[in-house]
Amino acid sequence: xxxxxxxxESPMLSKKFxxxxxxxxxxxxxxxxxxRKIEIYLKIIKRSLLGVRQGxxxxxxxxxxxxxxxxxxxxxxxxxxxxxxxxxxxxxxxxEARKYAINTKFEVATILSYKPEIKFDVITAFDVLEHVPEIxxxxxxxxxxxxxxxxxxxxxxxxxxxxxxxxxKLDRDETHINKWSRNRWLGIFSxxxxxxxxxGAVRYSFGQLGYxxxxxxxxxxxxxxxxxxxxx
Numbered sequence: 001x002x003x004x005x006x007x008x009e010s011p012m013l014s015k016k017f018x019x020x021x022x023x024x025x026x027x028x029x030x031x032x033x034x035x036r037k038i039e040i041y042l043k044i045i046k047r048s049l050l051g052v053r054q055g056x057x058x059x060x061x062x063x064x065x066x067x068x069x070x071x072x073x074x075x076x077x078x079x080x081x082x083x084x085x086x087x088x089x090x091x092x093x094x095x096e097a098r099k100y101a102i103n104t105k106f107e108v109a110t111i112l113s114y115k116p117e118i119k120f121d122v123i124t125a126f127d128v129l130e131h132v133p134e135i136x137x138x139x140x141x142x143x144x145x146x147x148x149x150x151x152x153x154x155x156x157x158x159x160x161x162x163x164x165x166x167x168x169k170l171d172r173d174e175t176h177i178n179k180w181s182r183n184r185w186l187g188i189f190s191x192x193x194x195x196x197x198x199x200g201a202v203r204y205s206f207g208q209l210g211y212x213x214x215x216x217x218x219x220x221x222x223x224x225x226x227x228x229x230x231x232x
Contacts, residue, residue, distance in 0.1 A: 016175070017090035022070075025173060030073065032205050037213045038074045041153070041227075045122055046081070048151050048196060048229050062121035065145065067111050068128030072097030072104060079103045082122070087114050111141045119147045125154040127225075130178045135188065143192050146232045152193055155201065157225045158182040163202065167224040182226050193230030201225040 026032060049062060061083045066075050069086030070093055078084050084104040088094050091108050098106050107114065111125075112134065123142050132138045142152055159168045160181035168179060182200075189195055200219030205211045220226060 017088070017093070019092045021175075022090070022093055026071075032203075032211055033071070033073045034211050034213060035077075037203075037211075037215075038077050040215050041074060041124070041126065041155075042077055042081075044197070044199075044227070044229060045078075045124070045151065045153055048153065048231075049121065063118060064122040064124065065116070065120045067123060067125040067142070068131070069094075069097060069106070072101035072106070074124070074126065075104045076101040085116070085120070087111070111138050111145075114141075114145075116145060120145055120150060121147055122151045122153065125152075127155055127157065129154060129156050129185075130176045130180075133177060135178060139188065139192050143232055148232060150232045151196075152230045152232065153227070154189075154230075155225055155227045156180075156185055158185065158223075161222060161224070163222060163224040182220070185226065186228070189228055189230055193232060195228060195230050197227075197229040199223075199227035201227060 061081060063085070064078055064082040065085045065087070066078075067087055069075055069088050072086055075084045075086050075097070079101060084101065086094075086097060086101070086104050086106045087109040088097070089108065089110050094106050094108050097104070123146055125142070129135060129138065146152060157167060157176070158164045158181055159179045186195065186198070197217070198220045199215050199217050200221065200223030201213065201215040202219060202223045203211070203213045203225060215223070215227060
């Protein structure tokens with residue numbers, strides 16, 4: 001019954017996150033996802049995988065699923081070192097991503113409706129979980145889709161602290177429904193995963209003028225977003 005309900009929600013979500021949504025909040029596919037940002041993500045993932053993959057699992061490229069993959073800019077970079085998969089509820093943005101990250105397997109789906117045939121070495125979700133209403137179920141599904149010892153790496157905005165409160169005032173995305181503190185997110189994650197690493201990020205889009213992004217572990221208590229690396 002639950003699977004059917006989520007299947008019925010897919011067309012509504014695809015419309016909600018259609019071309020109007022992306023064109024209103026992103027000045028271009030590169031906006032908010034500059035090369036430096038996604039290179040930091042990939043570097044953190046590769047380091048986190050060291051010591052996790054052992055024995056036969058070292059053969060071939062590790063598998064990576066990006067949840068809420070958007071235009072696929074992160075997956076394009078990750079294709080060189082991973083077997084990559086991307087899901088997003090938006091049919092519009094999946095069609096755009098297929099043109100860009102041509103070696104990735106894409107599907108229009110949410111983490112709750114997605115039924116892959118494999119389990120993954122890595123699952124990522126960058127600025128996605130703040131949109132998800134059934135967060136505990138979503139995290140449970142992410143965990144179930146990982147191999148034993150697999151890595152879950154996510155980024156979420158946080159709304160505590162001076163920068164977080166300022167970000168909330170500037171937030172124009174009505175689909176951000178989980179406007180939580182960093183400690184609340186960590187509490188949720190730690191119930192399902194072993195938290196390995198936390199970073200903070202300071203970021204701001206200036207539209208056509210560019211995107212400022214800085215991520216460091218010492219920014220965890222200060223940034224208006226956090227990066228969290230976890231192991232199943």
